[in-house]
Amino acid sequence: QVQLVESGGGLVQAGGSLRLSCAASGRSFSDYTMVWFRQAPGKEREFVAAIRWGGYSTDYADSVKGRFTISRDNAKNTVYLQMNSLKPEDTAVYFCAADRWGTGTGVPATYSYWGRGTQVTVSS
Numbered sequence: 001q002v003q004l005v006e007s008g009g010g011l012v013q014a015g016g017s018l019r020l021s022c023a024a025s026g027r028s029f030s031d032y033t034m035v036w037f038r039q040a041p042g043k044e045r046e047f048v049a050a051i052r053w054g055g056y057s058t059d060y061a062d063s064v065k066g067r068f069t070i071s072r073d074n075a076k077n078t079v080y081l082q083m084n085s086l087k088p089e090d091t092a093v094y095f096c097a098a099d100r101w102g103t104g105t106g107v108p109a110t111y112s113y114w115g116r117g118t119q120v121t122v123s124s
Contacts, residue, residue, distance in 0.1 A: 001026055001113075002024055002025065002026040002029075002032065002098050002113040003024070003025040003026065003113075004022055004023070004024050004096050004097070004098060004113055004114060004115035005022070005023050005115055005116070006020060006021065006022050006094065006095065006096055006115040006116065006117060006118040007020070007021050007022075007023070007118060008020040008021050008118060009093075009094060009118030009119045009120045010119075010120070010121070011121045011122075011123065012086055012120075012121070012122055012123070013122070013123050014086060014087055014088055014122055014123065014124050015085060015086065016086050016122070017082070017083060017084045017085075017086065018083045018086065018120060019080060019081070019082050019083070020036070020080065020081040020083065020094055020096075020118060020120070021078055021079070021080055022034065022036075022078065022079045022080075022081075022096030022115055023076075023077060023078050024077045024078070024079070024098065025077070026077075028100070029074055029077040030053060030074045031053050031100050031101060032053055032098040032099065032100050032101075032102070033050060033051070033052045033053050033098070033099050033100075033101070033102035033103065033104045034050070034051050034070075034072060034079040034096060034097070034098055035047065035048075035049070035050040035051075035096065035097045035098075035099070035102075035104060035106075035111065036048040036049045036050075036070060036079075036081045036094060036095070036096055036097075037094070037095045037096075037097060037108060038090075038092035038093065038094045038095070038120075039092055039093050039095070039117075040091060040092040040093075043092075045095070045108050046061065046106075047061050047106030047107075047108075048060070048061050048064055048068065048081070048094070049061065049064065049068055049069075049070040049081060050070065050104035050106070051070045051071065051072050051079060051104075052102070052103070052104045053100075053101060053102070056072065057104075058070055059104055059106075061106075063089075064083075064090075067083065067084050067085045067086075068081060068082065068083050068084070069081070069082040069084075070082075079096060081094070083120070086120075086122045087122060088122045088123065088124045089122075090120060090122050091120060091121050091122050092119075092120060093117040093118065093119050093120075094117060094118050094119075094120055095114055095115055095116075095117045096114070096115045097111035097113060097114050097115075098111065098112070098113040099111050099112065099113075
């Protein structure tokens with residue numbers, strides 16, 4: 001069982017930066033692929049970034065490549081999402097999700113564990 005708690009959201013102007021954190025409780029954090037999703041009002045939840053267990057390879061949605069960086073600190077049971085050059089279209093609730101030994105798919109139904117989300121609002 002894994003519990004996830006996101007933090008770090010807020011209001012920022014376009015072009016600014018935020019760093020989101022997702023703290024996980026439970027054992028064997030290093031065995032989990034960790035993924036960030038986001039959901040804007042009236043839209044479906046969409047994949048943002050993933051960092052896999054083991055080799056810690058990463059994937060990003062095309063819309064955030066070059067601007068966002070996902071990383072993890074297994075000693076702290078935490079995954080991060082550094083978001084730079086933010087745009088108004090990045091406004092959404094950001095969720096982290098976990099899948100033990102997962103492949104890092106962008107399909108939300110794959111993930112058993114979810115946080116409650118943190119709001120990111122980017123003003124123009």
